[in-house]
Amino acid sequence: MTTYSAVRTTGIYCRPGCGAKPLAENVQTFELAAAAEAAGFRACLRCRPYRVAGTVADEAPELVCRAVQLIIAGVLDAAGEAALAARIGVSARHLRRMFHEHLGVTPDQFARSRRAHFARRLLDDSDLGIAEVAFASGFGSLRQFNRAMREIFRAAPKELRDRRRKADRLTADGGLVLRLPFTPPYDWEAMSAFLKANAIPGVESVEDGIYRRTITLDGEPGLLEIGPGGPDHLLLQAHLPFWEGVIHVVDRAARLVGLETDTSTARQFLSTDPEIGPRLIERPGLRVPGAWGPFEVAVQAVVRDQLPADEADDVLRKIVEVYGVAVPGLGFGLTHLFPGAEALRGVEPVAELAREVAEGNLELECGSPEELGRRLEQVAGVSRRAAQLVVMRLGGRDAWPLEGDAGHLSPWRSLAAFHLGQGVVGAGLQ
Known part of the structure; x- marks a missing residue:
C-alpha cells in the first residue's frame, strides 16, 4: 500500500518516489495522507500525494x-x-x-x-x-x-x-472527466471482462473495454463510463443532472471496479498457497469486483445462481424492462434504471429477497460480512453460494462463493475465490 513520508524539519509529507532526499532521522511515516495532515504536515507541491490512491490497509479491523x-x-x-x-x-x-x-x-x-x-x-x-x-x-x-x-x-x-499543470486538465465531449487513481498493479482487462460477462441487460454494458451503466442521483438519471487511462489511473466520465455530491458517485465507481481496497497483505498471505500462489504471479493485478448498488447485486446473484447464463440474462432483462424506469436515448444498449426493492416484491425468483429489503428486515449495507451472509441465507431463494457472492462484492474480504473447504485461505478468501473463478467468470464465479 502507499506509505507517506513526512519530514519534521520542513513540515511536508510526500508520496513514494518523490525526488526529495531528507535525512532518515527526520522522516516520519504514515499509512494515510489524512493522518499526516492530522499531525500537522502539508502536501508536497512536487509529488502531489492527493493524486494517488489512498486506500485503507487491508489488515485494518x-x-x-x-x-x-x-x-x-x-x-x-x-x-x-x-x-x-x-x-x-x-x-x-x-x-x-x-x-x-x-x-x-x-x-x-x-x-x-x-x-x-x-x-x-x-x-x-x-x-x-x-x-x-x-x-x-x-x-x-x-x-x-x-x-x-x-x-x-x-x-x-x-x-x-x-497552480494546476497543463497536463492535468481533462476535457471530453460532454460530461465530467476524472481520474480514478490506483496503486499498480491493476488488471483492467480482467475486471472489465468480469463486468461484461455479468452485466445486467439494459443497465450495464461493456464495449471496446469501456464499462457503462445507468445510475440515479437523487431520483434523476445519469450515465457513467469507466475505461483505461494510464499506468496509475482509470478514467471516469460522468454524465449527471447536477454536480452536487459527485464525490460519492466517484467513490462508488471506484469501489465498483475494486480500487478502494489494498491487496498487498492478502497477496503476501496467499502467495505461499500452492494453488493460488502461481495465479498471483500470473495475474498480480486482479482485484475483487465491487458493486454499484447492494440490492442490485443481490438480485443479480440470486438470478444467476438459479439459472444458466442465457436464461439469467433473459430474466434480468425482463425485470429491468418491466419494473425499471426507462431512460431513452443513451445508446450502448442502456435503456433503464435498475428497479428498487418495492417494485420487485412479487417478482420471482427474488420476491422474498425484495420483500425483506423493502420492509426493512434485511439491511444490506450494515453489520459484519459474516452476519450479512448468515442473514441472506435465511431468505427463501438465496443459496449459500449466492449469499457469499453478495458478501464478496459488497466488500467482505473473507467470502467464499465456491465449493469445497477453503479455511486455510482465511481471512483473504474473496481474493482467492476471484483468482480461482476467472476461468468461469461469465457464470459469476460458479
Missing part, C-alpha cells in the same frame, strides 16, 4: 473498514460521528479509539481529508467553478470548503486552481 465504507457513502455529510458509530453498533468513543489506533485519525478527519483531496483533483482536472467544486466534493458551505483547503493545502481554492 472489519469494524474500521465498515465505518470507512459508510464514510465514503456520505454518512458524515449530514450527521456526526455518533450517528456513524450507531450504524455499526458501537459507541462513538470506541469508534474514535479504533480509528486513532489503526488509521491515525478520527472519522471526521478522515472524511474531511477525502473531501479536500477530491476537491483538489477537481480543481486540477476540471473546469468546474469554485462553488461547484465545493458542493461536488461534499462540503456543506463555501466557508467550510475554503477553511478546509487553507488548513490542508495552505492556499485558497482559487490559488490552487491557478
Whole structure:
C-alpha cells in the first residue's frame, strides 16, 4: 500500500518516489495522507500525494473498514460521528479509539481529508467553478470548503486552481472527466471482462473495454463510463443532472471496479498457497469486483445462481424492462434504471429477497460480512453460494462463493475465490 513520508524539519509529507532526499532521522511515516495532515504536515507541491490512491490497509479491523465504507457513502455529510458509530453498533468513543489506533485519525478527519483531496483533483482536472467544486466534493458551505483547503493545502481554492499543470486538465465531449487513481498493479482487462460477462441487460454494458451503466442521483438519471487511462489511473466520465455530491458517485465507481481496497497483505498471505500462489504471479493485478448498488447485486446473484447464463440474462432483462424506469436515448444498449426493492416484491425468483429489503428486515449495507451472509441465507431463494457472492462484492474480504473447504485461505478468501473463478467468470464465479 502507499506509505507517506513526512519530514519534521520542513513540515511536508510526500508520496513514494518523490525526488526529495531528507535525512532518515527526520522522516516520519504514515499509512494515510489524512493522518499526516492530522499531525500537522502539508502536501508536497512536487509529488502531489492527493493524486494517488489512498486506500485503507487491508489488515485494518472489519469494524474500521465498515465505518470507512459508510464514510465514503456520505454518512458524515449530514450527521456526526455518533450517528456513524450507531450504524455499526458501537459507541462513538470506541469508534474514535479504533480509528486513532489503526488509521491515525478520527472519522471526521478522515472524511474531511477525502473531501479536500477530491476537491483538489477537481480543481486540477476540471473546469468546474469554485462553488461547484465545493458542493461536488461534499462540503456543506463555501466557508467550510475554503477553511478546509487553507488548513490542508495552505492556499485558497482559487490559488490552487491557478497552480494546476497543463497536463492535468481533462476535457471530453460532454460530461465530467476524472481520474480514478490506483496503486499498480491493476488488471483492467480482467475486471472489465468480469463486468461484461455479468452485466445486467439494459443497465450495464461493456464495449471496446469501456464499462457503462445507468445510475440515479437523487431520483434523476445519469450515465457513467469507466475505461483505461494510464499506468496509475482509470478514467471516469460522468454524465449527471447536477454536480452536487459527485464525490460519492466517484467513490462508488471506484469501489465498483475494486480500487478502494489494498491487496498487498492478502497477496503476501496467499502467495505461499500452492494453488493460488502461481495465479498471483500470473495475474498480480486482479482485484475483487465491487458493486454499484447492494440490492442490485443481490438480485443479480440470486438470478444467476438459479439459472444458466442465457436464461439469467433473459430474466434480468425482463425485470429491468418491466419494473425499471426507462431512460431513452443513451445508446450502448442502456435503456433503464435498475428497479428498487418495492417494485420487485412479487417478482420471482427474488420476491422474498425484495420483500425483506423493502420492509426493512434485511439491511444490506450494515453489520459484519459474516452476519450479512448468515442473514441472506435465511431468505427463501438465496443459496449459500449466492449469499457469499453478495458478501464478496459488497466488500467482505473473507467470502467464499465456491465449493469445497477453503479455511486455510482465511481471512483473504474473496481474493482467492476471484483468482480461482476467472476461468468461469461469465457464470459469476460458479
